[in-house]
Amino acid sequence: MYWLVALMTFAILGLILLGLVLELRPQLATGARPWYKPAMGTQLVVFVGAQLGLLVLGINNAFAEVDVVAMESVNEMSLGMGLAIIGAGIPTAISTIGAGIAVGPIGAASLAAITEKPENLGRTLIYLGLAEGIAIYGLVISILLINKL
Template identity: 35%
Template sequence: MKSKKIALVLLAVNMAVLVASISVLASASTKILQPGLPAQEARPLDLPAALAMLASALAVIGSTIASGMALKSVATAGFAAAAEKPELSTWILIMGGLAEGIAIYGLLVAILILGKI
């Protein structure tokens, strides 16, 4: 029962990181259009801004994939250990949080990159 709750908490955190990263990339893409111009007269995306957007997307993609791989390992080993010793469920939550930290760091790097546009 506890392992299902832990899995749901970690899934919710992963979804929150995904929604935050999508909102950051959406706000960066709206910076391309100048507020006073119609869509037909929008300024084109220059190379440094395009590379910054690509780098931020790669940072989020890479960190979330790595976080998912780490979380899979933590969940597999943690649930097996919790089946034998239920008092280890706290450690599963801590290790899962550390695995989710990878995704959050990738999102922070993307925010820092997009802040330079």
Template identity: 40%
Template structure:
């Protein structure tokens, strides 16, 4: 039973790493693609952005928020389970445990910040 749980956790971590790699690839398309650089120069001159650039920008912003939220959900689930077990035995650990849960929740905030930066770059 413990080995199947460990296999699921390893599989989930693998999917999270794959998602992060896809997110980095999508973000690199938005930030460093030659069309984006040319569109940015045109945008400064008052020319509208290319629709394909806008499409990739919105996709990468959605991936940043979505994958960040999924990662935070998994982290809070794992940390929260361990925190409840620790609090059941030693209630005086509440301050330390709440900090760990807050750090796990920070993953979602980082994803949201990345998506806001991407959308600001498009606008």
């Protein structure tokens, strides 16, 4: 099972290195044949295959028999509780990504508007605050969900 984790790690490292290469040397991506698309596809297939392998091979560990005497002495987090905590964090993650996507164009437009008419500063700050409020809503939902656990 450790070889699947190593396979996933190498696939992610390959994707990160490929992204760095294409970011630092963009002229490599403009060749006659796009060599990076098959490389990215292969790494993604390896990563997803390793995840599916972990899911299939790790299903026995998830349904293993529980020793009640050993569990009383150790405070371990169950699989369900771990998934519940991840689920509680998802609203914050998605809303933060949405706020980042919203703040970028609004901030650029705000700077352009302030350059032309500086008296519009207060109005543009309100728009930026509304866009940033999306992240705060997700954080509030996550806090409410964690309080229910």
